[in-house]
Amino acid sequence: MPLLFSFCRFNFYFRVISRLDANVSQYLQRRWMHRRELWAACFRDNVLTFGNDTNNRVESSHKQMKRFLQRSDSLHKSMLKVYKWHKRSFSIIQQEANIAQSRCFTYPCSQSLIPIIRLLTPYAARKVIREYQLRRWATVEFESFDYVFFKENGNTVQVDLSACTCTCFTFQTCRYPCRHLLLVHFRKPYFTVNHVMHNCKQWTWSRNLFASQSTSAVIPRNRSNIYDTKKKIINAGMDRINDKFGEVFANAYADGVIAGINRVLNM
Known part of the structure; x- marks a missing residue:
């Protein structure tokens, strides 16, 4: 019964994350193991483990996330942490880009x-x-x-x-x-x-x-300079995202941010 309750809660939070942010859900689908394999390999007592008691496949799949997630975090907490960190990082990058865009030369x-x-x-x-x-x-x-x-x-x-x-x-x-x-x-x-x-x-x-x-x-500043400035800010954040969540999620995240920048510049 506790196992069924945990599995239902995992499915519920997975649907919540999918509605909140498509990039995070795509990362979970592409980079994380299949839910059945994940449960069988590394999910024990409603805790997602990242220590030596996981197999090599799980270690290689999740080595980027060890520095961000705690060992005692449950799986649904891990997903929420990924979503919150993604939103916080995106907000910081947006603010820095707006500051760079508002700079001007006055003579x-x-x-x-x-x-x-x-x-x-x-x-x-x-x-x-x-x-x-x-x-x-x-x-x-x-x-x-x-x-x-x-x-x-x-x-x-x-x-x-x-x-x-x-x-x-x-x-x-x-x-x-x-x-x-x-x-x-x-x-x-x-x-x-x-x-x-x-x-x-x-x-x-x-x-x-x-x-x-x-x-x-x-x-x-001209639009090319604004774009170059924002690209530098994004690249600085991309290194952190790549270290924590892997290359696939980082690329998907960058595509979304750059698409938003292009929409703003073309307004």
Whole structure:
């Protein structure tokens, strides 16, 4: 009678786990032994044993879980522990991913700079904003269709419109947009952002970021960066899950999390 009661309770909790989380139930079905074999091999007195009194097959099947489950845990308790640990880990990973997604770069700059700033890395963006603030020291001395000459601190600086280059020290040494290129961009409509960034590719993101339309330019990370950040967080959690529950459950868990991330990013 106690054996029948324990078996019925096991079936009840197994159905509960299957309704609560499909990944956990799939892990129980794939990685754990068949219920009849499990009862015959390692289930004694309503206690799932993980010690030396189990056979080699059970040892190899459950070696990942020994550090998580206690030896005195009953089988239905073991299933509930697996479910609770899975939910807790998933919640932590979700919170860390939301924090990473909410990070953004904020730059107090003019609205006219946003199309250029959103293409640059944070370091280059700060430098270009500083160049924009120093633009008042440069005055136009002469301009033609191909060249613009600026007078600055007694020196003459030449901007070549066809080659998209400048002879100033900043552009020649650092190769990010200088104040002279910015001034030409603001003065001549045909000198577009692509012309300004033509020789500054080393300071750009691999993909364009999405800029807000406020005066204080808030530059969120692009979706590829968000995905990479979340993937790193998931991989860090996957190592723990793999150690505790095995590779099959870890892969199924990762597929579910990544599918959820893709749904969020495509909203």
